[in-house]
Amino acid sequence: MPLGAGQTVLIVDDSPVMRQMLHKMFVNEGFNVVGQAADGEEALTLFERHKPQLTTLDIVMPKIRGTEVLETLMAKYPDSRIIMASSVSDARTVMHCLKIGAKQYIIKPYDEDKVMSAVKKALDLS
Amino acid sequence: MSVSDENLAELFEQYKDEVRETIGTLDNELVAIEQEPTSSETIFSLFRHMHSLKGSSKMFNVDNIANIAHRLEDLMSMIDKNNAILTKHPKIIDLLFKGNDIFRDIIAKLEEDISYTTMTVEHAAFIGEIQSQIDKINRRDSQLIDSARKLIDDLEALLPSLEETETENLKKDIVDVNNGLTLATLDEMGSSQIRFNYNGADLTQDVRAMEELLTKFKDLKQTPEDADNFMSAANKLYNAMADVATEDAMSLIAELGDGLTLFSERHLEMDLMMVEFFTAMLNELKEKFQVEVESPAVKTKASAKSGAGTSKEPQVKTIRVDEAKIDLFLESVGKLITKSEILNHLQFSFRQAGIDIALLRDFSTVSRTISNDIVNLQRSIMEVRQVEMNNILKKFPRLVRDISHKIGKEAEMVISGERVPIDKSLLDDVEQAMVHIVRNAVDHGLETPEERMAANKPRRGTVNINVTPEEAAIYIEVSDDGRGLNIEKIKSKALERGAITDEQAQAMTDKEASMLIFNSGLSTKDQATDLSGRGVGMDVVMTNLKKWNGEVVVDNYPGRGLTVGLRLPVTNTLLTKEALMLRVGSSTFCLPLEFVNEIVTVPAEAVHHHKEGAVFRHRDMVISVIDLKGLLGLANETGGDRVPTETEPLKSSKNRIFVILRGKIESRQSIEADEILGQQKIVIKEFELETFRRLPYFNGLTLLGDGRVVLILDSEKLLDS
Numbered sequence: 001m002p003l004g005a006g007q008t009v010l011i012v013d014d015s016p017v018m019r020q021m022l023h024k025m026f027v028n029e030g031f032n033v034v035g036q037a038a039d040g041e042e043a044l045t046l047f048e049r050h051k052p053q054l055t056t057l058d059i060v061m062p063k064i065r066g067t068e069v070l071e072t073l074m075a076k077y078p079d080s081r082i083i084m085a086s087s088v089s090d091a092r093t094v095m096h097c098l099k100i101g102a103k104q105y106i107i108k109p110y111d112e113d114k115v116m117s118a119v120k121k122a123l124d125l126s
Numbered sequence: 127m128s129v130s131d132e133n134l135a136e137l138f139e140q141y142k143d144e145v146r147e148t149i150g151t152l153d154n155e156l157v158a159i160e161q162e163p164t165s166s167e168t169i170f171s172l173f174r175h176m177h178s179l180k181g182s183s184k185m186f187n188v189d190n191i192a193n194i195a196h197r198l199e200d201l202m203s204m205i206d207k208n209n210a211i212l213t214k215h216p217k218i219i220d221l222l223f224k225g226n227d228i229f230r231d232i233i234a235k236l237e238e239d240i241s242y243t244t245m246t247v248e249h250a251a252f253i254g255e256i257q258s259q260i261d262k263i264n265r266r267d268s269q270l271i272d273s274a275r276k277l278i279d280d281l282e283a284l285l286p287s288l289e290e291t292e293t294e295n296l297k298k299d300i301v302d303v304n305n306g307l308t309l310a311t312l313d314e315m316g317s318s319q320i321r322f323n324y325n326g327a328d329l330t331q332d333v334r335a336m337e338e339l340l341t342k343f344k345d346l347k348q349t350p351e352d353a354d355n356f357m358s359a360a361n362k363l364y365n366a367m368a369d370v371a372t373e374d375a376m377s378l379i380a381e382l383g384d385g386l387t388l389f390s391e392r393h394l395e396m397d398l399m400m401v402e403f404f405t406a407m408l409n410e411l412k413e414k415f416q417v418e419v420e421s422p423a424v425k426t427k428a429s430a431k432s433g434a435g436t437s438k439e440p441q442v443k444t445i446r447v448d449e450a451k452i453d454l455f456l457e458s459v460g461k462l463i464t465k466s467e468i469l470n471h472l473q474f475s476f477r478q479a480g481i482d483i484a485l486l487r488d489f490s491t492v493s494r495t496i497s498n499d500i501v502n503l504q505r506s507i508m509e510v511r512q513v514e515m516n517n518i519l520k521k522f523p524r525l526v527r528d529i530s531h532k533i534g535k536e537a538e539m540v541i542s543g544e545r546v547p548i549d550k551s552l553l554d555d556v557e558q559a560m561v562h563i564v565r566n567a568v569d570h571g572l573e574t575p576e577e578r579m580a581a582n583k584p585r586r587g588t589v590n591i592n593v594t595p596e597e598a599a600i601y602i603e604v605s606d607d608g609r610g611l612n613i614e615k616i617k618s619k620a621l622e623r624g625a626i627t628d629e630q631a632q633a634m635t636d637k638e639a640s641m642l643i644f645n646s647g648l649s650t651k652d653q654a655t656d657l658s659g660r661g662v663g664m665d666v667v668m669t670n671l672k673k674w675n676g677e678v679v680v681d682n683y684p685g686r687g688l689t690v691g692l693r694l695p696v697t698n699t700l701l702t703k704e705a706l707m708l709r710v711g712s713s714t715f716c717l718p719l720e721f722v723n724e725i726v727t728v729p730a731e732a733v734h735h736h737k738e739g740a741v742f743r744h745r746d747m748v749i750s751v752i753d754l755k756g757l758l759g760l761a762n763e764t765g766g767d768r769v770p771t772e773t774e775p776l777k778s779s780k781n782r783i784f785v786i787l788r789g790k791i792e793s794r795q796s797i798e799a800d801e802i803l804g805q806q807k808i809v810i811k812e813f814e815l816e817t818f819r820r821l822p823y824f825n826g827l828t829l830l831g832d833g834r835v836v837l838i839l840d841s842e843k844l845l846d847s
Contacts, residue, residue, distance in 0.1 A: 014174075015182050017140045024137075060177045087181035090406075099384065109184035 002030030003116055003125060010052040011036045012043040012069070013085070014061040018108075022056055022085070025112045029119075040064025047073060054123060056115075057102075059086040059093065067097060074101040081122045085110065138240075141186050145233050148175050152226045160219050163212035172222070173202035179229070188243045191232055197256040198225050204263055211263055221259060228252060497807075511551070515593045515600075516544035518557045522564055526589055529568045536575050536586040537568050543593025548600055552694060555670040556602070562667050563604045563690050564589060571608030571688055581685070583607065598696050605689035611682045613639050620645065640680045644668040667692075675720075695720070703810060705828075705838070706785070707803035710754055714836050716808055716828060717797075721841035723788040725802065727781045740798075742784070747794055749786060752844055754797045757823060787841045795845055806830075810838060 009031045011022045019036045026033050031054070035046040041063040047055065055073075059066035066086065073080050084097045087108035094105050103122035106114055119125070152175055159168045176199035183192035201218065205211045212218055228249065235242040473490055523539045530537040548556065572578075572587035579585055592603045613636050620626045620642050626634070643664050667690075671678055674694055681689040705716040706725075726744055733742045733751070740751040784796040808828040825840035 015144060015178050017137055017144050017182055018185065020137055020140060021185065060174050062171075062174070087177060087184070092406075095384065108181040109187075 002028070003120065004029045004031035006030065006032045007054060007123065008032050008034045008050060008052040010034060010043070010046055010050060010055045012038075012040075012056060012061070012066065013058040014038050015058075018058070022115070025115055028112075029116060038062075040066060040069045043069050044072060047077075051077075053081060054119065055080065055082045056085045057082055059084065059088045067093065070097055070102055071100060083118050083122050085115070138186060141182055141188075142233055142236060144182065145179065145191065145229065148179055149226055149230050149233070151175060152222075152229075156219060156222055156226065159212065163216070163219070164209045166206070166209050169202065169206050169209055169212075173199060173206050176202050186243075188232070188236070190243060190245050190249050191229055193245060194225055194228060194249060194253060194256075197253050197260075198222065201256055201260055204260065215259070215263065218259060221255060224252065225256075511549055512547035513550055513553065514544060515546045515548050515602075517553060518548075518560065519544050519591060519593070521557075522560070522591060525561065525564060526568055529565060530572070530587075533569065534574060535568060535572050537572055538586055538588045540588060540590045542591070543595075543602075546593045546595045546600060548694075549696075552674060555673060556692070556694065559667040559670045559692060560591070560602065560604065562664055563692075564591070566664060567604060567606040567608065567688070567690075571606040571610075573609055577609075596693075600694045600696060602692040602694070603689060604691075605687060607687040610684040610686055610688050611640050611643070611680075612684070613682070616640070616642050636682065637680070640682045641678075643680070644678065703808055704805060705808045706805055707836070708785070708797075708799040708839075709801040709803055710758075710797075710799055713758075714803065714834070715839050716836050717785065717839045717841065718808075719805070721788050721839075723786040726784050726786065726796075728784060730780055730782055733782060744786070749784070749794050749796050751784065752787075752795055752797050754844075757844075787845060797839075797844065808836075808838070 004026070009026050011019050011026070011033060013019050013022065013036075016038070019038070023033050023036065034050040034052055037043040037046050039062040043055075043057065043061075043066075044064070057066045057070060066084065070082060070084070073082065078101065080101070082102050084094075084102045084105040085108070086105075088094075089107050097105055104118040106118050152172070155168050155172055155175075159165065159172065162168070176195045179195035180192050180199055183189075183195060201221075205218070232242065473486070473493055476486055476489065519541050522541065526537050526539040529535075567589050568587075572589070573581065573583075575585045578587065588607050590603070590605045592605075594601045594603075617626075617631050617634065617639050620639075621628065621631055625642065625645050644667060645665065668678060670676075671692060671694070676692060676694040679691040679693070681691070683689075704719040706719060706722055708715050708717060728742050728744070733740050738750075739753055741748050742751070743749070783799050783802060785799055786794075786796045808830075810826045810828060823840055823843050824837045825843070826838045828836055828838060830836055
């Protein structure tokens with residue numbers, strides 16, 4: 001049984017290979033990946049265009065940092081379901097993201113189990 | 127997992143391509159950083175690439191690249207926080223080039239051998255090199271510590287041969303250095319030697335329990351119960367500290383509490399991330415603790431964060447109080463003041479009723495004491511509302527730096543009086559006014575370095591801000607050593623714009639002309655022209671100052687600089703004022719003493735009536751009389767040929783009483799009173815009803831001791847009438 005049922009997903013990461021990897025994970029689990037962004041600016045544009053049900057968000061990226069993207073999105077769309085997916089493991093950053101509304105925070109390296117476990121919690125899937 | 131494994135194999139080729147691309151970019155950026163070692167943009171980009179390399183390499187289990195990139199990321203992160211590092215340690219760039227070569231080599235070898243992912247001896251040695259570079263930056267230089275220790279030993283050996291006073295000083299110095307050393311070496315000592323005491327509570331065991339559990343998690347040796355054990359230990363610590371913590375630790379504890387809540391609410395798993403989070407929190411908390419070192423070598427107590435130097439300062443205990451509560455309290459004090467006026471009034475009634483003199487004197491003493499106590503009470507609560515001028519001043523060095531850089535000038539900012547207190551309510555307006563003055567000083571006042579050199583001045587200009595407390599005011603002075611104002615140019619600009627007439631320009635003193643820089647017609651933002659030395663936004667200064675009854679003084683030294691002084695009355699922020707009680711016709715008004723220049727009695731025949739109103743001569747000045755009764759609509763009592771009414775039988779028909787008003791500019795205007803009723807302390811209540819607020823010549827009302835409500839005259843508005 002795939003986990004997803006066509007829920008829309010936006011993937012944000014500056015590394016193409018990381019995006020591909022997440023893309024494969026989501027597609028395998030029955031999600032609908034509607035966009036992939038390589039920097040913070042693109043992330044905001046694509047989010048506005050697709051209003052995805054779920055977003056995975058990297059932090060260290062060109063143009064606009066992921067934390068700022070998160071702040072902007074949470075302020076405008078407080079119901080957004082966003083999973084931070086980054087190799088930043090600094091305690092304050094983790095706390096800050098969770099506090100302002102990120103549903104989950106996963107640290108690279110992650111595997112499909114870890115990602116899907118976070119997705120399950122972020123989307124309240126049983 | 128099976129799907130992921132397939133993905134990994136498929137994606138591995140792409141990973142290698144990505145790393146190759148990154149290596150190319152890194153080469154270019156490294157060349158660029160060598161040219162411009164402080165470029166924060168390039169520094170951040172280098173950091174970001176190391177970070178990405180680490181992340182994706184971890185994903186594909188390429189440990190060697192992941193580990194090296196991780197350490198280089200740490201290094202770049204330090205440089206990102208302090209971009210002077212590369213200038214001081216240029217060898218770092220070589221290190222980064224070498225790292226990039228190693229990445230290139232690994233990717234090439236991976237083409238031949240897909241298992242070339244583990245660390246070689248060469249890789250480990252390179253990581254060692256990075257680490258020693260990081261240590262160098264951190265100056266955790268054990269050599270330094272050793273030499274400091276040696277110094278102490280030498281000094282102690284010297285002690286017996288010194289005079290007693292010198293010995294005392296030296297001893298103190300030694301203790302200071304020793305304390306500093308304790309802090310510097312805390313990290314190096316086994317943690318088992320340190321106990322954690324917080325305000326008398328020994329929390330060593332709880333800290334120790336958490337640390338042990340964290341180590342277990344880190345080594346992935348935890349049992350399922352350990353997560354629960356950790357949570358309960360953390361909660362226990364959190365509760366224990368919340369009980370005893372002082373303010374500085376409170377925010378950290380709150381953060382720890384938030385962390386606990388978030389982790390349990392979001393069902394985050396107890397994995398390495400959580401371990402890192404709590405380790406970091408715990409470390410910070412430990413730093414804040416009163417640390418007692420049980421080592422026999424160093425028997426000193428030190429507060430870990432603040433260092434030894436500050437521990438000598440007396441501790442100021444602070445509590446947080448809601449601002450609204452203070453205002454409420456102030457209001458109660460205001461009511462008390464009114465009550466004490468009732469006592470004064472009673473005293474007056476008693477005297478009239480012929481009460482025993484001794485009794486009256488006792489009553490009078492008590493009444494005065496109460497009144498004094500209330501004033502003191504009010505003063506101390508007003509102090510609660512005060513903050514230090516530093517709140518405003520700290521922004522100026524940066525502001526001056528930014529403006530002068532932008533326009534190619536060199537300026538130095540000198541500030542004094544940071545600790546002078548100011549009422550919170552004034553902060554914003556004063557800051558805004560000062561920003562305009564300082565901006566204009568740099569922008570229009572200071573000359574370019576070339577002009578200054580030509581004028582035999584130091585290349586670099588100086589802007590001085592000096593704040594001085596006066597008895598009933600704060601005086602803020604902003605001065606620069608620039609070109610000063612060009613008075614003639616100001617006058618001609620003012621004429622040109624119709625702000626003054628030809629005659630006015632002729633009659634104007636230089637001092638008066640210099641005040642034109644605050645004229646809104648000459649200095650609005652949209653007319654952002656250089657007004658021979660000053661201009662933009664200076665009208666704001668005047669508006670803001672007027673709001674608080676402040677005054678502005680300008681001292682112009684052509685060719686040498688300009689000084690602008692702002693004086694803000696402190697009494698203005700108090701709710702009580704000394705006021706004169708006046709009877710005008712059948713009404714009583716009060717006029718705050720600060721608006722009273724002089725009270726004069728003038729023979730009736732010396733008052734001359736013109737079409738424009740009455741005037742009289744006083745000390746060679748012609749004083750005009752504001753027609754108060756006319757203005758206030760006490761019409762039937764208006765006019766020069768007035769008839770004394772029944773309510774003013776005591777007034778001499780020969781003499782008339784005038785109160786000469788004091789305004790911001792020298793005033794030659796007065797109001798007439800039928801009787802001066804006395805002087806008393808009043809509590810000003812601002813009008814709450816819109817109808818009252820529209821009353822043109824009053825700015826509030828007060829309640830007298832006998833219960834009457836009296837309006838307070840606003841002299842500014844009267845002078846403007």
